[in-house]
Amino acid sequence: MTDLSQLEAEISGRIAQAADLAELDAVRVAALGKSGSISELLKTLGAMSPDERRERGPQINGLRDRAGQAIAARKAELEAAELDARLAAERVDLSLPAPPERRGRVHPTMQVMDEMIAIFAAMGFGLAEGPDIEDDFHNFTALNFPPKHPAREMHDTFWLPEDANGERKLLRTHTSPVQVRVMQAANGKLPSWIAAGQQPPIRVVIPGRVYRSDSDATHTPMFHQLEGLVIDRTIHMGHLKWTLAEFTKRFFETEAVVTRFRPHHFPFTEPSAEMDVQCDRSGGAVKIGEGSDWLEILGGGMVHPNVLRNCGLDPDEWQGFAFGLGVDRLGMLKYGMPDLRDMFAGDPRWLAHYGFSAFAAPNPATGLS
Known part of the structure; x- marks a missing residue:
């Protein structure tokens, strides 16, 4: 049996440590992707007895939902930080003259x-x-x-x-x-x-x-x-x-x-x-x-x-x-x-x-x- 608490701690740690959106997406695929760790656990529910499924099903689904919410929250944080960095790097210098505009000419x-x-x-x-x-x-x-x-x-x-x-x-x-x-x-x-x-x-x-x-x-x-x-x-x-x-x-x-x-x-x-x-x-x-x-x-x-x-x-x-x-x-x-x-x-x-x-x-x- 997989220790769900330990798996959740590992996934949460990797989410918190993701430095950018690309790393965060790799964590998402490893956990919730088609062959991710949580997705593999969900596949095991079909082989369990009804009593085991009633016990483990809510636990695994809850882990999936909490992991998805944590990934979404971290994504919002990384996107906001990326936007702040772009705004700082691409700031408009209002002291520069405006680009020239095309004007009509007298024939x-x-x-x-x-x-x-x-x-x-x-x-x-x-x-x-x-x-x-x-x-x-x-x-x-x-x-x-x-x-x-x-x-x-x-x-x-x-x-x-x-x-x-x-x-x-x-x-x-x-x-x-x-x-x-x-x-x-x-x-x-x-x-x-x-x-x-x-x-x-x-x-x-x-x-x-x-x-x-x-x-x-x-x-x-x-x-x-x-x-x-x-x-x-x-x-x-x-x-x-x-x-x-x-x-x-x-x-x-x-x-x-x-x-x-x-x-x-x-x-x-x-x-x-x-x-x-x-x-x-x-x-x-x-x-x-x-x-x-x-x-x-x-x-x-x-x-x-x-x-x-x-x-x-x-x-x-x-x-x-x-x-x-x-x-x-x-x-x-x-x-x-x-x-x-x-x-x-x-x-x-x-x-x-x-x-x-x-x-x-x-x-x-x-x-x-």
Whole structure:
């Protein structure tokens, strides 16, 4: 016969001496496991006589229960001690700075557009906007595009299906239709909310999205333009040249910018010109304000008399100039982005590299972050 008191003392001693949960589990298996000492005693009950089973059964079962309770109590003690040790070892040092959080970035297109608007605002220009979906009159006819002009063809323009009146709207190919709307509003032909009630003299810039059926490293089907319009009684090409020369100096943040104007043709201006900036193309980068190369960056000219007439203004009384700049291309040039298509690919890695922080110190040239 096994001495239950002696066995209980041995098991209790081993439970108390267990230094960690692994040792305690070994004690549990040795006592209560399938082949444990207490489990082996329980197996002997079947061979006993009824009288012996009535006597020994409660004793062995009581030993099993007390051993299980002792193991559970010791496990709770070891778990609490282990938790205290972890808390002491893994204590948070509140004196350390918090880990950096990922923040959104300002897209280069929006950054450049804000820079351009800020520069022209400092020159006294207001802001005008118009719809992306235009009609033929505002996008072409009012701007002196003849009926068979290539820009009216399907390969260059996104035309929409005919409406109930048989008219086909289009996605505007430039922001110039807003010039028409501004001049019409100034002449009282349209509600004042379209151009904030502009009256001659007019001095506005017009930023926005435009659409053309074209796609390569320097062209995308949707891109951004900023146009300028000045209407007054004594405006001439000298005003246009000074305005654009001053803009390029502030935009590229250097007084060393050298510009030149070349004769060109645009249906809505006469005379028309393209403006180049002097640059250095050596070394795989374009550096503005140095070198002996030239780079065309914008076009403009004096508003064509036909455009003034189409907008209800008398060309014998009013004259002015207009110009247009590609926002995305100027951003590529200023900040060294090689492919225009990347600007619209939606890749967060690209934006993390080329994007701008909304919390950076203001740029002294524009007052923007």
